[in-house]
Amino acid sequence: MIIQGLAFYLFAFVAVAAGAMVILSRNPVHSVLFLILAFFNAAGLFVLMGAEFLAMVLVIVYVGAVAVLFLFVVMMLDINFVEMREGVLQYLPIGALIGVVLLVELIVVGGGWVAAPITGATLGAPTPPIDQVTNTKALGHLVYTHYIYLFQACGMILLVAMIGAIVLTLRDRGGVRKQSISEQVNRKVEDSIEIVKVPSGSGV
């Protein structure tokens, strides 16, 4: 158990330190890279808890896709660091408020676990025994059987958000020449080449 303990403190410490560095580092690209480090350590914590599926999905979705887009955007932006630092004090109370709310909620959730440890077993849809099925199966069983409507609703919301984002950014740019594969494939020799018999010495 010593190794698990050490690994926990390593992951937890690095995750918290990286989280702090996200807001403390001066360069936004470094911030995103620290964010990735924090995601990684969160995945490590998931593995320690035996939630290997969540760990891998965290890495695939957040590190492999979301953070790449963050990095793209941050690298492309032309950021004035001095200007960015001006509003820090102004926004500090709001940020602190959000932080406090999140902290309280975490305490409530964790406290509920400690105060009523049997709640998990008496739910309408209890977690399948983790020692008998893999946690991928357990998760699939819960999400796709008992919470299928909520799951579908989440999917619909994301779909609407995606369509909205596409509609907002879609603009018709005139004068763009696009390759039309079907047109190219349907092109016949007769449409494009005219074969002319030219008598020598007279030209076309």
Added chain:
Amino acid sequence: MVEFWDIYAWPTIVTVFYIICIVAPLLGAVAYLTLAERKVIGWMQYRKGPNVVGPFGLLQPMADGMKLMFKETIIPSGANPILFVAAPMVTFVLSLIAWAVIPFDSGVVLSNINVGILYLFAISSLGVYGIIMAGWSSNSKYAFLGALRSAAQMISYEVSMGFVIITVLIYVGSLNLSSIVEAQSGGFWNWHFFGLLFPMFIIFFVSTLAETNRAPFDLPEAEAELVSGYNVEYSSMTFAMFFLGEYANMILMCAMTSMLFLGGWMSPFDFAPFTWVPGSIWFAGKIAFCLFVFLWIRATFPRYRYDQLMRLGWKVFLPISLIWVVLVAGWVVFGGDKVGV
């Protein structure tokens, strides 16, 4: 003290030994893959390929390695030194750690985790960071543009690769790589290559070409028409690490293809003379065959244009693989003899 030795020290030593047993042959394979590439393409183009250093040019990889090692590592003055040095390390390390979950034979695997295929997918989706970090930290517009080009390509093809993996794991009903291979036992006609998943094999193979930035999708290093990609500013061992990482990734992708579709360590026939050959030999043979096809394709096809590359990824592969996910799921639920759930 005895407890410490039994529980911590000895298993660590054993694991490190196993890791060396995997990584050392892998690095040898990477070195000789570079030679094989030049030789095979040479033969395909009626040339001899490298044949001067050692018999048949067999010492050429050593010579190349020596050359790169003794060159000076140049860090551009405008570069971000930490990220600049870290980027090739990230690429190289990521290409090695993926091998932790690859089963070489029945039970011969360093870490037989339940989500093996997801682990591989996660690692391969991280490969893009080495490239972006290299491009950004070089502080050079050519490297940066090359990195963006390469990153966009890798992300695009990852999506359809993910769907292909989903079809396979729906079909098998497991995320464990050993189970995926064992589901294809009993002769080559049981491999996923034959039957419902055949189109997925094609998509997966082409996607691996794009994912490893190989011809015909080698725009990141299109040496004939563009400045080389994210690694223009790199020299010496930092460059060599990108190179090694790229080739190790090729081998990894071929290993994935052979595990998902070509039956991994399974022998193609289920009777005597074929089953005597150890599984790892079959596995290596399948990987070698896939690698040969990689080289064959490089010697055969012209390079894709960038918009064609994007069109192929998003408008052809993605819809087909999505339809196939639905199809395979329907087949497993309503008609299959292999019930996955």
